[in-house]
Amino acid sequence: MGKLALTLACGDYEIMRALADGRVRPDGIDLLVLTRDRTRILRSARRDECDLTEFNLVGYLIDRLSDERLTALPVFPHRRFRHGFVFVNSDSGITGPADLRGRRVGIRGRVPAAAVWMRGILADYHDVPYDSVQWIDLFGIMGEPPDGAADAGGIAESNVRIDEMLLAGELDAIITPSFPRAFITGDKRIRRLFPDYKQADLSYYEKTGIFPIMHAVVFSKDLVTAHPWLPASMAYAFEESKQAAYERVRNPRVLPLAFFQTAWEEQRDVLGSDPWEYGLGPANRRNLETIIRYTAEQGLIPSRPEVREVFVPLDSDAFTGTPGF
DSSP, X not given: OOOEEEEEEOOOOGGGHHHHTTSSOOTTEEEEEEOSOHHHHHHHHHHTSSSEEEEEHHHXXXXXXXXXXXXXXXXXXXXXXXXXXEEEETTSOOOSGGGGTTSEEEESOSOSHHHHHHHHHHHHHSSOOGGGSEEEEHHHHTTXXXXXXXXXXXXXXXXXXXXXXXXXTSOSEEEOSSOOHHHHTTOTTEEESSTTHHHHHHHHHHXXXXXXXXXXXXEEHHXXXXXXXXXXXXHHHHHHHHHHHHHHHTSTTSSOOTTHHHHHHHHHHHHOSOTTOXXXXXXXXXXXXXXXXXXXXXXXXXXXOOGGXXXXXXXXXXXXXXXXX
């Protein structure tokens, strides 16, 4: 019997590189990794374009609790601290988080994990309750449901629209998954809510131990039923690829950063030896319990499932390897 042919759609991440270039080969699987079509990652979980897919964690929770067709590996390709992605109109008079209360704050849909995390963090740690803000959902304005995010045109249009509304004063602030174009080009009409966002992120981590998880790897339950060995094989391969990335980038010649070694050591001192840890260990369970709570509090799911209910069961030794830091 030949190997099982599967496709994986994910971002072009260093931690996935060894899988993408074939240096790591999952046992029993002939894996094709697709990293360049971003919209495929957004489309494929619903349209079965790929067998395994990096997918927005909040979107997965919504799908998982509605039809239970999908399941997920506790593999998290994308994490990001979020304080640096809240932007305000420079003329809004907003000087701190508390000033967001009563203001018009734009988000690019309610489902993206970036918005769910930051709204929850503002409520929990900055005294900005959900109902104290006028949330402006850009997909709602454009007449698109949350699933409209799967359309590349919708993404592009919402990105332009939310920037324009902030600069025109129609919005006082925005929460974004990435940098607004006006901010990148140095437009003085836009600035960060948290000027020292790094310190805000560090303080958040010191309080919570959470490096926010944005995405997980999802696939159909039917695939697991047909091939019960598949989750363990892929889990081990994902871990092996991550460890290969740690080993590769430890060499300061790899990245064109003058102070790379300083940043590397600082990250290790703060986040530990494996910031991109996979599995359902204590730190990841706390992380996932928090995003599940936020997703429920924001009305996106009807209940708060246990973490173990929404991830495929794996033995404790499925993720093995020596941390590379």
